[in-house]
Amino acid sequence: MGDAKALLMSGVPELLILRLLAEREMYGYELARAVRAVTREAISLGEGVLYPALHSLELSGLLRARRRQVGGRTRVYYNVTAKGRRRLEYLTSHWRRIATAVEAALAGPQHA
Amino acid sequence: MRRPQFSALRERLLRAGVAPRAVRRTIAELEDHFDDVRRELEAGGLDPKDARSQAYARMGSEEAIVASTLARPELMSWARRWPAVAFALLPAPAFAASFVGSIAVIACLGHLAHSWLGVGLGRSPGLQLFSRCFALWILWALPTAAAAVCTYAAWRRRISLLWPAVGIVLVGVLGSLTNFGVQWGTATSRTAISAGIGISTGHLLPPLVRAASTVGLALLIYAGCWLASRRAEEAGSEG
Structure with missing residues (x-):
């Protein structure tokens, strides 16, 4: 079951991160809260797994990170690069195609 | 913290x-x-x-x-994927490059001293002291620093001592074979620098001492780092 869930979830963190950061820049904790809010906690990612994903996306040039001093603490804010926006468009259309196909399959065969 | x-x-x-x-x-x-x-x-x-x-x-x-x-x-870490390259093969060429780089720096200084500052440099006590310090750096400190960087980098990646040990022995041996000398120019003569690599069978003890000190200090640094990480780990498991 764990493997099946992992397979279903593959690519989801990347899509969510890019989607949320495309709206505005955020630091990790803000992003985790945003993920919880937009998915209505249906997707329960351990919040710690966001960071390897964020760092990997940054190394791939899809995100840009910058440090900001906020309330006496240094926060690392992430935002989406132009390359990241192109990747988001690709992932979104890909995900919609899959979702539509799965919805159609779940609705049952419709013979003409 | x-x-x-x-x-x-x-x-x-x-x-x-x-x-x-x-x-x-x-x-x-x-x-x-x-x-x-x-x-x-x-x-x-x-x-x-x-x-x-x-x-x-x-x-x-x-x-x-x-x-x-x-x-x-x-x-x-690529160094973790290729430890033999990163810690056994790379340190000796890196040391050689820093040796050549240091000599290039001193050659530039000699050139500038001759062209801009002019007469009597060869007799300047300050420059004589600088030359001695530089020789100390290039013959003793530089190989030790190269070996120390190698062991520290290996410890940071939690790599066992095997490949770094090969690397620091190679740096130690290479460092012990190097020689260096500088004769600052005067109003009538140019600065002369001599540097090279070689061994004299009649004087084996000095290079052996240099190699042993390089390897020994690098191993001490590795042991110190390892002990520090063990203590931190124990403190973490207690907390």
């Missing part, structure tokens, strides 16, 4: 071959995130102990964080 709550995770990531820079950053951001979650839960009315344990639960399991990191090859 390093906090103990993610020490075990730090060690697991390093031992799994994740690049030290990526580990440091991940741990720092996890610690901040953990503090934010804990504060949020305390502000919501939980007592500090429950807030801590729920904050840990929200972060996800150590296994999940490690698995998520290892699934991303770009976060891995």
